[in-house]
Amino acid sequence: MEFTNAKISVRQFQILIILGLTGDSILILPTIIASSAKQNAWLSMLIAYAAGLLIGGFFAAIANRMQGDSLIAAARRGFGRWLGSVVGLLFLFNFFMCGLTLVSELSQFMTTQLMPETPVNAIILIFLTVVIVAYRYGVEAFARMGELLFPAFTALFMVLAILSLSQAKIENVKPVAAEGLWPIMEGAIPVMSVAFIEMVVLLALVPHVATNKSLTKPILKSFAAGGLFLFIIVALCVLVLGPNLMETKYYPTFLLAQKITVGNFLERLEAILAFLWIITVFYKTLLLFFALTSGLAQWFKLRDSDMLTVPLGMIMLVLTVVSTPNITVYNQIIKYYYNWFDLMFCFIVPLLLLAGLILRKKKGKAASS
Amino acid sequence: MSSLIGVFAIAAAAVWLEVPRLIHREHKRELVLFFILLAIGVALYSALVMEASLPNPFELVKIMFSWVM
Incomplete structure (x- = not known):
């Protein structure tokens, strides 16, 4: 298949994971965590961070067993042709639904915060057009673009974090765990799912990574880095805004950036945050679109996948409008x-895929011995 | 109405862009899937423009997991 020949470096793979992991979480997570954990949102984030590293290890275990196969091929190897195809279809359904949530979130953010008078269809159309163009340029091109954008992303993130620190109030985190552990755990669950578990999409990139070595270290490092970005954002939201504002505002991180003023000349820094968020949401959507389109082509054993992009983009556009x-x-x-x-x-x-791959390997070993 | 013309224009552009290449390479299976997905996309978009009620895909998530709540 011509679209599986493209290769990306381990570093590019890591950057794509970090951008994908930060994804939509950077903007929507603080509200979701604060609704359960209140001022202990940073503790929820810390628990989710630890669990996220375990999840990273779990995905690495699958990635190392894929032996350069695509996700669909690995599912078929693990479960046989028919059952493997069903498992592959479940993955594709997941990528499609996750893609819808991201485009929905982007359209909501743009229409409520940045461009209230622009029709939502136009925003989604332009966004999906960029995603389609990036997909058609290929994984090598968008991975290289990610490599270029990542230093800018990190630098702008650090600027935002450092400038916000001046308004931090330690009283906002008190009292610590006053209502027990359950609300903190309840706050950790959405972080685990939205930020870490959804990064299952990284498995679609595995056959394109140019290495014969184990992917455990690169995946864990990128989960650690992405988790750190999220922890800093959540901690800053608690310290600067406090639990009430975090809980009641849809985009507390945006508010956090709006609060930054340096000597009456450095203001309106929320544009930086919007830029950061659009980059990360774009990359997460692109990864999902990549996994969906290339996965669909592999599922149907096609030799090309580019022709699927426009029809899939149209379907996503309509269902995003309907779903929101x-x-x-x-x-x-x-x-x-x-x-x-x-x-x-x-x-x-x-x-299930991991279990299937382990069992298949054991069966193969038993048969050869 | 202009939205409807727009979506047909996008579909026509996609056909013009993809089909000659696929025919030239004799990618029949790809061609079939392309037309099926394009037909679904155009039908959905037309329904949206004509304000027909379309099912919300997230309602499916709600139905799938309502037993948990």
Whole structure:
């Protein structure tokens, strides 16, 4: 297949994971965590961070067993042709739904914060056009672009974090764990699902990584770096805004950036945050679109996948508009049901894949001995 | 109405861009899947423009996991 020949370096692979992991989480997570954990949101984030590293290890275990195969090919190797195809289809369904959530979040953010008078269809159309163009340039091109953008992303993030620090109030984190551990754990669950478990999409990149070595270290390092970005953001939101503002505002991180003023000449830094967020959401959406389109081509054993991009983009555009009738309905579904969806499709299905690959290998060894 | 014309224009552009290449390379399976997905995309978009009620995909998530709540 012509689209599986493209190779990216381990460093590019790591950068794509970091950008994907930061993804939509940088903007939407603080509200979701604060609704359960309040001022202990940073503790929830810390727990989720530790769990996220374990999840990274779990994905690395699958990646190392894929032996350069694509996700669909690995599923077929693990479960046989028919059952493997069903497992592959579950992965594709997950990538499609995750892609919809990201485009929905982007359209909501743009229409409520930045461009309230622009029709939502136009925003989604332009965004998906960029995603399609990036996909058609190939994984090598967008990985290289990620490599170029990453230093700018890190530098701007550091500027935002350092400038916000001046307004931090330690009283905002008190009292610590006053209502026990349960609200803290409840706050950690959405972080685990939205930020870490959804990165199952990295498995679609594995056959393109130019290395014969284990991918455990690179994956764990990128999960650690991405998790650190998220921890800093959540901690700053608690310290600067406090739990009430965090809980009631849809985009507390945006508010955090709005609060920065340096000597009456450095203001309106929320544009930087919007830029950062658009980069990370773009990369996460692109990874999902890549996994979906190339996965669909592999599922149907096609020799090319580029021709699927425009029709899939059209379908995504319509379903994004339909799936976001208003922000309240969307947030209710995301808050109460989507974590379960993530748990099922981004954790249990990959767990089945891992079990299938281990059993197949044992069977192969037994047969050869 | 202009949205409808727009979506047909996008579909026509996609056909003009992809189909000659696929025919030249004799990628029949690719061609079939391309037309199926394009037909679904155009039908969905037309339905959206004509304000037909389309099912919300996240309702599916709600149905799948409502037993948990």
